[in-house]
Amino acid sequence: MITQRFLSNGFSPRIQLTLLLLVAVAILVPVLNLALPADNPFHVPTYLVALFGKYLCYALLALALDLVWGYCGILSLGHGAFFSLGGYAMGMYLMRQIGSRGVYANPILPDFMVFLNYRELPWFWLGFDHFWFAALMVMAVPGLLAFVFGWFAFRSRVTGVYLSIITQAMTYALLLAFFRNDMGFGGNNGLTDFKDIVGFPVQAQTTRATLFALSALALALGVVVTAAIVGSKYGKLMIAVRDAEPRTRFLGWRPENVKLFAFTVSAVMAGIAGALYVPQVGIINPGEFAPANSIEVVVWTAVGGRGTIIGPIIGALLVNGAKSWFTGALPELWLFALGGLFIFVTLFLPKGILGLYDQWTGHRRRIRKQEPAPLPGAEVQPAE
Amino acid sequence: MQRRVQHCRQSRSLAVLPLLLAFVIAFLAPAHADEAQVRSIITKFGDAKGFPQIEAVVQELGATGDPVVARSLNALSDGVLHVRKADKQIFILEERGGLRVLDPLSGEAVADAGVARDYTKIRVNNGLRRTIRGVLGSLTLSASDPNARMRAADTLFQTPDPDAIETLDGAIAGESVPAVKMRLQQARAAAVLQSDLPDAQKEEAIALLGGMGDRAALSLLNGFAANAQGDLKSAAEGAADRINTTLAAWDMAQNVWFGLSLGSVLLLAAIGLAITFGVMGVINMAHGEMVMLGAYTTFAVQEAIRAGAPGLFDWSLLIAAPTAFLVAGAVGLAMERGIIRFLYGRPLETLLATWGVSLILQQAVRTIFGPNNREVGNPSWMSGSFELGQLAITWNRLWIVVFALAVFAVLLFVFNRTSWGLHMRAVTQNRRMAASMGIRTPWVDAFTFALGSGIAGIAGVALSQIGNVSPNLGQSYIIDSFMVVVFGGVGNLWGTLVGAMSLGVLNKFLEPYAGAVLGKILVLVLIILFIQKRPRGLFALKGRAVEA
Amino acid sequence: MSKSGTILYLDGVSVAFDGFKAINNLSLVLDQGEMRAIIGPNGAGKTTMMDIITGKTRPNSGQVFFNGDVDLTKHDEADIATMGIGRKFQKPTVFESHTVEDNLVLALAGERSILSALFARRSSGESVRIDEILQTVRLTHRRDDLAADLSHGQKQWLEIGMLLAQDPKLLLVDEPVAGMTDAETEETARLLKDIARDHSVIVVEHDMHFVRELGVKVTCLHEGSVLSEGSLDHVSADPRVVEVYLGR
Structure with a gap:
């Protein structure tokens, strides 16, 4: 009944279409990959399945970011951290599944621990041999970090660029930490050489196809959850906090709690995206925590159109598709293109591709201006 | 040639630098003894059997007080001093790019070198090397260049030897450069601690070393305190403590x-x-x-x-x-x-x-x-x-x-x-x-x-x-x-100055405890916490205007 | 002076920013159900006083009591708002990307927890209340328009409407008629008088014509403390008020 109330506002046709598409893709692509012979023109090659599976994870990450940035005005430059923590939690499970098939054939300790002379498994690795535990941690660890971080930050009314900068510092600190060997997460090399996931070989075609389908379904679920949140009274409150935080406070709401909820939910979504990402790319290393990665997520969201639900999905797919093409065809030009995209989108496409499309079709929806553009320097701090 | 010698020495011995410089000084210093006399002493290496006899020859060479003996002593220490089997003459052998046989005094190459088989190496052990260092040290105490004397004093300080006390006393009396004199006194104090001189002198030595306040003095004092008893022990420990305090301050x-x-x-x-x-x-x-x-x-x-x-x-x-x-x-x-x-x-x-x-x-x-x-x-x-x-x-x-x-x-x-x-x-x-x-x-x-x-x-x-x-x-x-x-x-240049300096210092103080990377992480975490406490920084502007 | 029977009680309140005394030993008492107009030149401390009452700024010294017994210095903005103090800002502040109706929905009194907001459904009572308020602030015809598209005066009214939806005991209204036409100003005065029938109200305003229209007791602030208090005629006849504020 609660679910029903939660979803009571119903979804717009655009979101229903997106959900339909995602479910169709989740079914069709694996079928076209597994059932058709390689020479059939409709056959989807396995490498593409893995590639698109990766994009879907990115799309979920972008959607998570959009929930806090687009709807709640929190520009997190550290969402890569939640993604990576989810990825590490999954990676730890996959490491423990290797068992005695590692190079050192230690039934308990992963190879890198044997190499670094660990005597026994560190306490925080306990339990990761169970899938259910790892799955729980995939959500709990990023969620907890976001909760604690947000609890401090929002309560102290750290807002705007200050918040952006400390989220960036957060992921940077984690980057440095995970590079350390004695953290017990494989240091520089991270976690890799996975063998099995819940008993199926990670490399197998069927496993890959299944992971793809799961990623598509996870994204669909992400869309449902986000749409439900955004459509509720709480969703209106998020937008209210984004646009006029003091007003919500003087109405008796607590903006810090509004933000904290969104931030935590978003971190959990990012963690799930990371957990689906890791078995598909076969590795997780500290490089994923790099601040640049987190900022790239912001550009996906901005390109697609923030403050919308399918915008970030479109953005993530397009930008990553372009990235794959560029890095293959014109590797030197990719950073120019990405940099140019950042500038172009902020200057000329503040509402992203989706906003442009809506404008172009004359389908003037009730999308308000993202942020009023005050006079130059309106938010400048007074000098000493 | 000089450079080649230098090069080959450096690769062989750890204590080369002072020796090498002593060796350079050897050319500059005026001869004290007659060359023939020195040569005859060197020849005794040919007949010396076993380390004690070799050591006696070394001491005898040192006793000449002539810096010219440095070359042969260095060669002995490096294990390149040889005896020619045929006539028991002494030479320095060099085997880089073909055999070269050098005269032990002048260092000039000898014609008709022959092959390496014709020579026997004069054996050397660490005890002997120490003796050689001591001899060379006291030899160069009389060098005319104050830098050379300083280095000799350094060497003596690092290898304290009660036998050198007398030489040092002489050198201290004749020394005119205050810095060198000070160093000589420190070397003497180090030697005194090792000697069986009366306690009063040792106490003076402890006081002197305690005043130096560096790590070398600290290890000397600690070494002494470990074996000493009674007042001397507590005096040495007290001096060591004082040094530790100084060191902590540094x-x-x-x-x-x-x-x-x-x-x-x-x-x-x-x-x-x-x-x-x-x-x-x-x-x-x-x-x-x-x-x-x-x-x-x-x-x-x-x-x-x-x-x-x-x-x-x-x-x-x-x-x-x-x-x-x-x-x-x-x-x-x-x-x-x-x-x-x-x-x-x-x-x-x-x-x-x-x-x-x-x-x-x-x-x-x-x-x-x-x-x-x-x-x-x-x-x-x-x-x-x-x-x-x-x-x-x-x-x-x-x-x-x-x-x-x-x-x-x-x-x-x-x-x-x-x-x-x-x-x-x-x-x-x-x-x-x-x-x-x-x-x-x-x-x-x-x-x-x-x-x-x-x-x-x-x-x-x-x-x-x-x-x-x-x-x-x-x-x-x-x-x-x-x-x-x-x-x-934000908005305050002084704040930036104070912020930069305090973060720099904080980082360096955390490093010894946490390591460089963890120190940096700690600093980041501290700043994140700090911003929560004072969202607008150390030197924030207050008042209505800020949030308007 | 007794606190009982007062809705707002300020005694000896001072606050300083970097040495500048924005409020200096200010004492002010508002009785239950009273409407009060506050006038005073720029920098007299009017907005800072509101900041103190609503918990945005903590006073350095002095007492601030609400409803006779609630010490406001011990609570924050959200607490104070739920206790029943509503505030309209000097610059109209509404949720521009929401419709007029949604603005009121977010302001409606009720549970303020995140979970209740997530699973909220509008009750029929709430719908009735929203209709009433829309009627009161004359915005029924703009119910489904974005707040961003309202005129300046309409935004002011919407904000007052949001205050009403909050169902407060005390309303603090900062310059409600700034930038309004004469007709709008008169309309607003009527609206506020309506509201004052079952609420306590403090209005800060520069517009003397408007203050006269309200016809209530007036307090003139200057340099952070009360300069003069009484009827408008009394206050505007006070030579000190003429000196600092009204001009000769």
Whole structure:
């Protein structure tokens, strides 16, 4: 009944279409990959399945970011951290599944621990041999970090660029930490050489196809959850906090709690995206925590159109598709293109591709201006 | 030839340096004994059987007091002194690029060398080597060059020997250079501790060593205290404690210095940001790339100097600084006019657009200069180091501290004492009012931003002296710079100074306990917590205006 | 002076920013159900006083009591708002990307927890209340328009409507008629008088014509303390008020 109330506002046709598409893709692509012979023109090659599976994870990450940035005005430059923590939690499970098939054939300790002379498994690795535990941690660890971080930050009314900068510092600190060997997460090399996931070989075609389908379904679920949140009274409150935080406070709401909820939910979504990402790319290393990665997520969201639900999905797919093409065809030009995209989108496409499309079709929806553009320097701090 | 000998020695023996210098002195010092007499003593090595006999010959050579014996003693210590089987004559053998046989006194090569089989090596052990060091040390105590005497005293201090006390007494009485005399007394004190002289003398020695306050004296005292009893033991322990206190103070000073040095690097990197972010409210994520441009400008200037006027190399940084200011300033100006001015009042968008600029600048530099690290040379006045008490201070670090403070002072002057600074502050505080007073606000914006960028370029010149110059250079400074500005308090240059210095010092004090990386993480976490406590930094402005 | 029977009780309140005394030993008492107009030159401390009452700024010294017994210095903005103090800002502040109706929905009194907001459904009572308020602030015809599209005066009314939806005991209204036409000003005065029938109200305003229209007791602030208090005629005849504020 609660679910029903939660979803009571119903979804717009655009979101229903997106959900339909995602479910169709989740079914069709694996079928076209597994059932058709390689020479059939409709056959989807396995490498593409893995590639698109990766994009879907990115799309979920972008959607998570959009929930806090687009709807709640929190520009997190550290969402890569939640993604990576989810990825590490999954990676730890996959490491423990290797068992005695590692190079050192230690039934308990992963190879890198044997190499670094660990005597026994560190306490925080306990339990990761169970899938259910790892799955729980995939959500709990990023969620907890976001909760604690947000609890401090929002309560102290750290807002705007200050918040952006400390989220960036957060992921940077984690980057440095995970590079350390004695953290017990494989240091520089991270976690890799996975063998099995819940008993199926990670490399197998069927496993890959299944992971793809799961990623598509996870994204669909992400869309449902986000749409439900955004459509509720709480969703209106998020937008209210984004646009006029003091007003919500003087109405008796607590903006810090509004933000904290969104931030935590978003971190959990990012963690799930990371957990689906890791078995598909076969590795997780500290490089994923790099601040640049987190900022790239912001550009996906901005390109697609923030403050919308399918915008970030479109953005993530397009930008990553372009990235794959560029890095293959014109590797030197990719950073120019990405940099140019950042500038172009902020200057000329503040509402992203989706906003442009809506404008172009004359389908003037009730999308308000993202942020009023005050006079130059309106938010400048007074000098000493 | 000299160099070849030097080269081959260095690879063989650890204690070469003082010996080698003694050896050089040997040529300069006047002969004390007649050469034939020395030669006859050296010949005794031919008949010496076993280490005690060899040692006796060494002592005898030392007794001549003639520096000319140094060459043969060094050769013996290095295991290259040989006896010719045929006639029991002594020679030094060198086997680099064919056999060379040298005369033990003059060091000149002998004709008809023969083959290595014709010679027997004179054996040497560590005990013997110590004796040789002692002998050589006391030998050079009478050298005419005070530096050589100082080195001899150093050697004697490091290998205290009760037998040398008498020699030392003589040397102390005859010594005229106070520093050398002091060192000789210290060497004597070290020797006294090892001797069986009366306790009173040992106490004096302890007091003397305790006054030195360095690690060498500490280990001597600790070694002595371990075996001593009664009053002497407690005296030695007391002296060791005093040294420990001194050392702790020096360690503290060392940490503070390292911290200030790191702090001035942070200050340089952050101060441009303090202008663009702190004063104008613009988040410039390409700030690090301005620093990088400055570093590459330095590289380019040096390349041009190498190609065109190598004599100017020592001036390269002085040429690079204004060039870097102009290059980075011009890029900043272009950025402000082309992008940022459309985004005023939208800090998050500015952040994203400038991040895009940073990617483009990085890739541009990568395309032009290549992806690898580039070597930027240090001019002579920035290399090397000097000692201040027990601090080793490198010139490049010192200059960077001076430079950072100078840049800070200039900026402070520009802000508080020039009409441009006044305009800048006016625009920041009340744009409309400033505009209606006839200030051209767009140009003030543009040039303020260019100033901030130019300062970042200058920072790049300095930072090229202490780290790698690569396209990623800027990325490694940007987060730290933001931390400094945010920690220090936005809109306040003094806050930036205090922020940079305190973060630098904090970092260096955490490092010994936590290690470099963990120390840095701790600092980041502390800043994150700090911002929660004081969201607007150390030197925040208070009042209604802030949140209006 | 007794606190009982007062809705708002300020005694000896001072607050300083970096040495500048924005409020200096201010004492002010508002009885239950009273409407009071506050006038005073710029920098007299009017907005800072509101900041103190609503918990945005903590006083350095002095007592601030609400409803006779609630010490407001011990609570934050959200607490104070739920206790029943509503505030309208000087610059109209509404949720521009929401419709007029949604603005009121977010302001409606009720549970303020995140979970309740997530699963909230509008009750019929709430719908009725929203209709009433829309009627009161004359915005029924703009119910489904975005707040961003309202005129300046309409935004002011919407904000007052949001205050009403909050169902407060005390309303603090900062310059409600700034930038309004004469007709709108009169309309607003009527609206506020309506509201004052079952609420306590403090109105800060520069517009003397409007203050006269309200016809209530007036307090003139100057340099952070009360300069003069009484009927408008009494206050405007006070030579000190003429000196600092009204001009000769």
